[in-house]
Amino acid sequence: MEFTIDQIAQLLDGNVEGDGSTKINRLDKIQEGTAGSIGFLANLTYEKHLYQTQCSAILVSENFQPQKETTATLIRVKDPYIGFTKLLETYQKITKPELIGTENPSFKHESSTIGANFFRGAFSYIGRDCSIGDNVKIYPQVYIGDQVTIGDNCIFHPGVKLYSGTIVGNNCEIQAGSVIGSDGFGFAPQADGTYKNIPQLGNVILEDNVSIGANTTVDCATLGATRIGKGVKIDNLVQIAHNVILGENTVIASQAGISGSTTLGKNCVLAGKSGIVGHIQLADRTTVGANTGIMKTVKEPGKTFLGYIGMDIKSYLKSYSIFKKLPLLENKLRELEKKL
Amino acid sequence: MEFTIDQIAQLLDGNVEGDGSTKINRLDKIQEGTAGSIGFLANLTYEKHLYQTQCSAILVSENFQPQKETTATLIRVKDPYIGFTKLLETYQKITKPELIGTENPSFKHESSTIGANFFRGAFSYIGRDCSIGDNVKIYPQVYIGDQVTIGDNCIFHPGVKLYSGTIVGNNCEIQAGSVIGSDGFGFAPQADGTYKNIPQLGNVILEDNVSIGANTTVDCATLGATRIGKGVKIDNLVQIAHNVILGENTVIASQAGISGSTTLGKNCVLAGKSGIVGHIQLADRTTVGANTGIMKTVKEPGKTFLGYIGMDIKSYLKSYSIFKKLPLLENKLRELEKKL
């Protein structure tokens, strides 16, 4: 692709400051670009790069006031980050070939149906009685079990596994290697110290606009459904146990884990490596810090937790700051004891 | 399937209280069921649901005394949870079609043998000189390397990978995407700061009745075997390093990890995200709390640990309760200093 700066400004409804006829053929970070690149400046901690950038054009905010000279042509837009995201999307549409058709060998049981404009990669598998919508892209080595229902515009990257009975809404995307619908971890202890497997008969429901990262696992429910709400975004290597329910637009970062039968509200944020015990509820907009464990139901919405056993974040940081100087405290205490 | 309440009571050796002729066609949670559902009440914290349930029948304990009226027919059994598990198993047997035969294309080297009543899914792979028992179900995209030995009644869900030389006992089940026998993480530091790979020549042995979750990894031994004892249950995304030995009936929850050459006794329980360092031993019935790190050998059986560096659980909780109020302690100390 190659566009002039003027053409890009028109696409983004922006104003050009400098030579608008320069050709652009690449998107780059402001600090890494070269001639022909367009970058952006949203966070002003990166402003110093503007005065050294080799990019030919930089998106800046409408009201931005440069402190020094820059060789780059500026395009002033309402929100440079959103503008740049729009360019990324446009670039992706133009450069990424659309996948269509069936690669062979691949496997689809005759009882299953798939809509228009599909892609089925080599060594992908579709079991019995599946119903799959339009514009669904099934990469190589994907497994779709029996009685799976999938909406429109979904993408399953290589090696994704959907167990039988999984239900997927519209516009969902799952990165490579993730497993949806594996058996929940349910074992009944027996008198002799052994454990007996408890059949896991439920399924997993992904509502619309769900994104799931790579090598993540979502277990099916024992009965009923493990439900991932509309617009939920889940990162890599996350564990979602059986019968978990995630509210709309909740975001879960890498290596976090949620134990069985726990329910999260809407717009919660779980940072990396955080863990939530089973059978509790988190209110809407709960934020859980990195590596933080939540052991009890949170009823009040909008709270933020941090700590090995999660505490209010301010309290935790205060306690931790004193933890750091415990040797000092101990010494003071000793001195006081001596004095008395 | 459809059975009368009387028929179900007979299966479970229970007594009916109410209309035994009602038809049941579904298993449900007590709080989610509708007409035609059967549920159960084992944990009395759920008792309130009994008086509002829409289920047609509920399994209760022989001695249970309802506090209010319920519209559901009761079936009194010795243990409602065990009874319900039996119903789940029966339901699964009736409803889940048995997988038999070979889907094509699939790959099996001519030198390998497989017993009666097998299933080999499309795109599954069996290497050279494997010996596989009866009633083994190999789902699509499973990889079984060379010289692998597998007992009877095993299930390998889609995409499971068994490296060459793996030995699997009877009645084992592995969920999708798990890797058994990957090279241990062994590298010899060289004088120039680089690392040299140490060949990993051992294997993994899974004894009878082992269950492994999804996307879990079990490394082969450098020499000898990484051994998963009889009846061990492992959840999703767990890491078992080279030369680890797990005693019988040990249970390991999601995202836990065990470092190289560590040995666990029988009937240990590792909660989610717990971690055990390498080259130590844990005695029988050791319990390790969530996100807890164990750094030293535990010789006394039956102890429970909690904490970033695992401590006796009671001591940890006591210390942590004071950690929470460290700012208060610090203030008190300051006041004392002023007074003196």
Add this chain to the structure above:
Amino acid sequence: MEFTIDQIAQLLDGNVEGDGSTKINRLDKIQEGTAGSIGFLANLTYEKHLYQTQCSAILVSENFQPQKETTATLIRVKDPYIGFTKLLETYQKITKPELIGTENPSFKHESSTIGANFFRGAFSYIGRDCSIGDNVKIYPQVYIGDQVTIGDNCIFHPGVKLYSGTIVGNNCEIQAGSVIGSDGFGFAPQADGTYKNIPQLGNVILEDNVSIGANTTVDCATLGATRIGKGVKIDNLVQIAHNVILGENTVIASQAGISGSTTLGKNCVLAGKSGIVGHIQLADRTTVGANTGIMKTVKEPGKTFLGYIGMDIKSYLKSYSIFKKLPLLENKLRELEKKL
């Protein structure tokens, strides 16, 4: 294979003490070997096993002075551990059949090229316009997307997924189920509480001699490259987020995670379950303890950190030792208060 002890001593440039004509056909641990085994003694905490070993031969250090008698023939070498590693390598070369050729069915787009001496396993997939070097072993069910470049002597174990655009150097090895190049976790929050996917247009570059464990995930960059430096060793179930840069010879143990846009120097060591936040830098030779979180840039090379929020390791251990006796401290404080 079968060699005399004399032949092995010659290979390792060592001196025999005892009967050099005994035949050896197995490598074993000193405490597990039997007649025909060779073992080694490097770490003297294992010395007691020397006097009870059933091994026929043991590698010991040139200067080692046995305290008691042993039935094993000794081979004295400069470094018994390095010597044993050399034997492991030799054993592996002799016993492991070299994989060559193409198993069918497998998939390679006609536009892609692969060098001499390759192996392509059944159900493996190579997309368009890939360039693959010599001696590359692609196990069954591996996925290699479009425009992927791979150097010489690389091994991709079963089910590895390389997204389109990935670049792999020479002598790299990736264990089963790992995903390289999955989309970074980038979502722009919208005014209505939903999130919009940000296209991830970059790639992943693995430099020479990189080893990656099983079921690990390495995300592609939003723009530019996520870069894994020369000689980096990564264990199982590790998360490397978008735009991370890892310096040469850095080692990362299982279940560790690095958030987006963070840069690590050379020869860093990350222990199991450690976590590094996004957008920071760690200096060369930084060591991060197990389950430790690093929240800030580390400028000084060679430091070691430990703790929930990483502290200097000595300070952390001191504080933690006092944390353990906080109840005692609290009591002392109470007594002091009473006295005053």
